[in-house]
Amino acid sequence: MSQLRKDPIVERWVIIAKERGKRPSDFVFNQHKKVVGFCPLCPGNEYTTPNEILVYGRQSNIPNSGGWKLRVVPNKFPALVVEGELDKRGEGMFDKMNGIGAHEVIIETPDHDASIAMMSVEQISLIFRAYRDRINDLSRDMRIKYIMVFKNYASAAGASLEHSHSQLIALPIVPYLIQEEVVGSAGFHKYKDRCVYCDIIRQELKSGERIVLENNEFVVLCPYAPRSPFEMWVLPKFHSSDFNYIDDTKLMSLADIFSQTMKRLDKALPDVPYNFMLHTGPVRTPNLDYYHWHIEVMPKLTMIAGFEWGTGFYINPTPPEESAKFLRDIKL
């Protein structure tokens, strides 16, 4: 079983995932190699994945067979597992616990070659529906304190399989960056009695200079202090701290604007590697006045190097006003 360990000085946890254990000779420096041939996520190869947890669109009742539109399966090499006890304990002055949680793979489409930029709005809505359904299911496990859903697109952004998929990791502690957001937005709320994200949306819609696109329910903007060129945040215009309470109408509206967002990104930077992360409130903290769920999209265009590792600062060569204008002006 993997271990969660805390740095003794700062609030940083790491997962020591020994099951993925590597000796020096196992590290491949060229991370751009393309894996070709057999794909375990393709229809017909369902027997190679762990048993599915969720499936959409299959007519038959035979689990792990073909004919599906989307599947969710446990990660074959999980960073965290559901079975076992947390067993929080010390090791001298250090702190650790067992790697309890969940690690799932959302197989977004049966089509091996489809990227989100190419998918129908209907298919994208299934992806968000799967996020919602899995979060709702896992939230019933009281050991789980946070659920992070994310996507790595292309090997340069960390994807080890080509077939379009996202991942979900359920954690036994609220991770540091989310805790920072929760504390920061709670501080703003205490001071102003307003949600900081709602205020951002209001100011950004008024100025317009960092807006990429909007519809009735959602807005996509380049944040004021972006870590990366072309970083985008997708925010609901309505206040909500929990993604998993989204209704079907809004889910479809989200799929629609997300489709346009990813098409724009792909047209601006064809096939750019990217990550996106769903930031939602900690599980079982419904309807927080001060927190606001959103999706952060981070194209991989700059590097985390010594300065960023040492300081937590980011150097970004492209002002968000320029990124937003470029993405806004794209003709689809």
Next chain:
Amino acid sequence: MSQLRKDPIVERWVIIAKERGKRPSDFVFNQHKKVVGFCPLCPGNEYTTPNEILVYGRQSNIPNSGGWKLRVVPNKFPALVVEGELDKRGEGMFDKMNGIGAHEVIIETPDHDASIAMMSVEQISLIFRAYRDRINDLSRDMRIKYIMVFKNYASAAGASLEHSHSQLIALPIVPYLIQEEVVGSAGFHKYKDRCVYCDIIRQELKSGERIVLENNEFVVLCPYAPRSPFEMWVLPKFHSSDFNYIDDTKLMSLADIFSQTMKRLDKALPDVPYNFMLHTGPVRTPNLDYYHWHIEVMPKLTMIAGFEWGTGFYINPTPPEESAKFLRDIKL
């Protein structure tokens, strides 16, 4: 001039370095391309760098000429500049200031092909001496609150030039990650009346399982909760919060252990890309009881992907006990 902008929710600053500005077409996805041909850091090409700030080993009195052992020059494409006013101000609800500070390049050797793993202890001692001298000089500028010295080795770790060099960025605010360390170690000190780093060194030397090597003044260990396989920390055994107060004897001892450290890393993972960062106390806060300067060495073996971006957690496939044993057992 570049701008410093703060995220309105969390304590994250970014440098919008417009001078390095890029449109989508300027981004090169293959970041592994090797630059060949003319090297601006080589002897004979001194005229292509900005005027040198510091030089060691030159017999003649002609600045920016040959015959040197180490040079420090301003970065030609600086993220921050010395000239100007900070002019801290708001932009609606957002906060920003001008990009005031310094950005310097330490040209570590005249030999284009030498890496630190290949250099003499004497040459490495010049590098640390340059760090000390530059920190001491820049500390007199009251606008500067923190000085981060770091190295990016190989293009995959962010180096844009092949010739061995490190960089220094002087900042008008104490960066987040350093502030975290300062606050975290101050909290420990308040509770225990001891330095947390001194405690770590004591426990680690006693157990030995994460020790890579030691000499009279320094210890190299794999930290308990490492972000990366083969991450190493170089720590002085004596308590000191300020690197820039190091004396010449200890500087030579540091160069000696650092040389062996980098030779071991290079033997374990030949030519692995890496970053290292000097963590020292904020400028003009001498002799803190609770903080302890150190160097963090991070080989680039894993990726920052969606999970890390979203949570601040790191997944590390190699336990530090295994990394340390492997490095310890290497025969040089």
